[in-house]
Amino acid sequence: MFFWLKAFLSGLIIAAVSSLARRYPGFGALVASLPLISILGMIWLWQETKDPARMEAHVSATLWYVLPSLPMFLLIPLAMRNGVPFYAALLGGCVVTAVLYLVAVWLAGRFGISP
Structure with a gap:
């Protein structure tokens, strides 16, 4: 329920x-x-x-995943202003975000951060 x-x-x-x-x-x-x-x-x-420990881990990880998603909000309107159709711009923004997530996870691991 x-x-x-x-x-x-x-x-x-x-x-x-x-x-x-x-x-x-x-x-x-x-x-x-x-x-x-x-x-x-x-x-x-x-x-x-x-569970305070689980909450702390969740909130900390959320921060690290929000950061790589921010460029999407610049890319989509920029692409659309340059004639890219909405769904193509959205797909491009999502692909860039996914790549940046992978980069963020890799970088976090290199600095001993566990997102």
Whole structure:
């Protein structure tokens, strides 16, 4: 039952953000940029485990995975401004993000960080 509650609330937030962005693109972007999914994930994890060590590891790893995703938000609009269709720009942004995730994991390992 808890799984379905989590899925419903998470989906509701995504639907609300997309509806909001359709009418107010800037405000929709602001709400989308909030770490709502991360916060919900932390709440769900805490409710299920009450484990401070697991929470610390999750939050630290989230930081290391957010950083390589940021260039995607520059690449997609830049590509679209230069005539690249949306889905191609989105795919390119996702590919770049995946490559940067791999680089981040590799670099983290070299510095003794465990994302």
